[in-house]
Amino acid sequence: MRLLLSAELLKLLKQSKTYYALGAILVIELLILITAYFQGSTILDLLLDNLKQSFYFEGSLLNGNLIMYIVLNSLWFNVPLILMIVTSGIVTDEYKDGTMQTVMLQAVHKWKFILAKYIIAVLFTLLVIGFMMLTTFILAYSLFGNGDLVVYLNTLNFFEANDAFHRICWAFASGAISMVFYCVASLTLSIFIKEAAKTWIAAALFLIITTLLLKVDFVIPALNRFFFPKLIDSWQQLFYYVPDWTQILINNAILILYTLAFAAVGTYVFHKKDIG
Amino acid sequence: MLAGNNLSKSYSSGKALDNVSIHIPAGQICGLLGRNGAGKTTLFKILCGLVKPDQGQVVIDSKRSKPIGGIIERPGLYNYLNAYDNIKIFAGIQGAATDKASIQQTLLKVGLPLDRKDPVANFSLGMKQRLGIAIALINNPECLVLDEPFSGLDPIGVASLIALIQQLAAEENIAILLSSHMMAEISKCCHYIYVIEKGEIVNSGNTNELINRHITSFSITGKGIAASATLKDYSVELGINDARVVCTAGKIPLLLNQLLQEGIEVSSCTPILTLEQLINKNI
Numbered sequence: 001m002r003l004l005l006s007a008e009l010l011k012l013l014k015q016s017k018t019y020y021a022l023g024a025i026l027v028i029e030l031l032i033l034i035t036a037y038f039q040g041s042t043i044l045d046l047l048l049d050n051l052k053q054s055f056y057f058e059g060s061l062l063n064g065n066l067i068m069y070i071v072l073n074s075l076w077f078n079v080p081l082i083l084m085i086v087t088s089g090i091v092t093d094e095y096k097d098g099t100m101q102t103v104m105l106q107a108v109h110k111w112k113f114i115l116a117k118y119i120i121a122v123l124f125t126l127l128v129i130g131f132m133m134l135t136t137f138i139l140a141y142s143l144f145g146n147g148d149l150v151v152y153l154n155t156l157n158f159f160e161a162n163d164a165f166h167r168i169c170w171a172f173a174s175g176a177i178s179m180v181f182y183c184v185a186s187l188t189l190s191i192f193i194k195e196a197a198k199t200w201i202a203a204a205l206f207l208i209i210t211t212l213l214l215k216v217d218f219v220i221p222a223l224n225r226f227f228f229p230k231l232i233d234s235w236q237q238l239f240y241y242v243p244d245w246t247q248i249l250i251n252n253a254i255l256i257l258y259t260l261a262f263a264a265v266g267t268y269v270f271h272k273k274d275i276g
Numbered sequence: 277m278l279a280g281n282n283l284s285k286s287y288s289s290g291k292a293l294d295n296v297s298i299h300i301p302a303g304q305i306c307g308l309l310g311r312n313g314a315g316k317t318t319l320f321k322i323l324c325g326l327v328k329p330d331q332g333q334v335v336i337d338s339k340r341s342k343p344i345g346g347i348i349e350r351p352g353l354y355n356y357l358n359a360y361d362n363i364k365i366f367a368g369i370q371g372a373a374t375d376k377a378s379i380q381q382t383l384l385k386v387g388l389p390l391d392r393k394d395p396v397a398n399f400s401l402g403m404k405q406r407l408g409i410a411i412a413l414i415n416n417p418e419c420l421v422l423d424e425p426f427s428g429l430d431p432i433g434v435a436s437l438i439a440l441i442q443q444l445a446a447e448e449n450i451a452i453l454l455s456s457h458m459m460a461e462i463s464k465c466c467h468y469i470y471v472i473e474k475g476e477i478v479n480s481g482n483t484n485e486l487i488n489r490h491i492t493s494f495s496i497t498g499k500g501i502a503a504s505a506t507l508k509d510y511s512v513e514l515g516i517n518d519a520r521v522v523c524t525a526g527k528i529p530l531l532l533n534q535l536l537q538e539g540i541e542v543s544s545c546t547p548i549l550t551l552e553q554l555i556n557k558n559i
Contacts, residue, residue: 098352
C-alpha cells in the first residue's frame, strides 16, 4: 500500500491540474479581498448604521475575522466544486489515458489500488483546505487587521476578536470534513461513470441536490437529523451565539461514517467491475 | 504457456466471443488475425484478466507474481511524465526494482534512448509502443499479449518492432500473442496463426502451412512479363508493373521455370493472400 500511495502522490504532484486547483482557490480569496478592500466599508456602514448608534464596536468591523468568515462561506459551493472536479479526475484520467488497463495488467490488487486513490484524494482535500486557511489568514490579517466579528445567522451575532478566531479555526476543521465527504462522493461517482465530463455533471448535480436538501423538511426526525445533506453545514453551526458542541461533534462523526460508506461502496464496485 | 479454453462472452450488443480456444506455448509467437470488431480485443482482455468470461477458463502456466503482461488497444502511459518516471511508477506499484540501473536496463531492453527527459506525450507512436512493452515486461511475465502493436507505425517502425518481438520470444522464452488485421506483418513474425471472425476461431494453423494452403494467386514482376506466352495458359490480371497470376503454391516453381526458359527476367514473386481468403475458406 505504501508503494501505491507514493506512486499516487508522485502523479498528483506532477499533474498541472493540482496547481490549477490551488490557483483557483487563491483567485477566489483574492477576489474577496479586493472587493472587501474597495467596497466592504460602505456595505457594512449601510447595514449596521442603526446599530452603531446604540452599540460600541471594538476596532473596524471590516477586519481579518470577517474576511476569513466570508472566505469560509466558499465551502458552500465554489471550493467543493473545484475539489470534486480535481479528485474525480484521479480516476477518470486513468480511464481516459488507458493507464487504468496498464495498471491492472501489473501485479497490483484492484482494491488496494483504488483505496490508495481514496486516501490521496482525502489528503489532497485536507491540503487544499489547509492552504486556503493559511493563505486567507496571512492575507486577511495583514491587510485588514484584527477585530470583532459580526455574522448574520437568523439574527446578528457578535463575537469578540479572540472568540471569533477560535470559532473560525474550528469551522475550517469541520468544513474540511464536509469537503472530504464531497471528494470521496465524487471519486465514487467517477468509478461508476468513468468519463470525466459526465462525472463533473454528476458531481455538480450531487452538490446542488445536497445543498437543496439541507433546507428540506423530511418530516421523519431521524432523516432530518442523520441524512447526509443535513450534516454538511456543521461548520456553519459554530457561528450561532451558543454553539451546540455535542451536536456538531455527532454530526461530523456521522458524516465521517457516510464518507467511509461511500468509499467502501466505490472500492467494492471497482473490485467487482470489469476494466475495459 | 498461455491457453484459453472454450471462452465465451456476450454484451448487450451481442455475442463478442463464442467458444474460443487458443494455445500459445512458451517461446512461440502466435498471431490473431481478424477484422475490426471480430472479437480480438475482448479475447485479449479476457486472457489478461481485465474482463471475466461468461464461460470457459484461462490457464497460465506460471508461478510468478505477474504471469502476463501486455498492451490492449494502445499503450496506456502517463503522458505528463517522462519514460523514466513511467517505468518508475509502474515498477514501484508492484514492488519491482526502481533503482536507476534497473530502470535504465528496462529502457535499453526495448531500445529506448536514455537521454530523453521530456514527457512521453512528445514521443512517436513507435516509441510509445516500445515503452508500453517495457512496462508490460516489468516483473518478468511469462506471457505477453500485444493488441494491434503495428497500428499507426511506419514500415521502419514495424520492422523494428517485429525484431524486438522475435528477440523477446527467442531470448526470454516468452509466449507472445499478438493481434492485427494486417496479414503481411503477422505472417512475418508468427509461428502460428489463429483467424477470428464474429467471435469465433474460423481458421488456424502453422503460419507457413496456413499461407500455402490458402494462396491462390501471386504477383510476379519482371522484364517483359506482360507479353509472356507462358502466362496465356493461366488466368492473369495485368497491372501497371506486375502480373497477378492465379496459381496454387505447389505450382509456382514450375511456372517460374517456364518464365525463365521463355527468357523473362523475373525480379519478384509475391504471394497474394488477404484476410478475407483466410476467413472465407472456413465459413
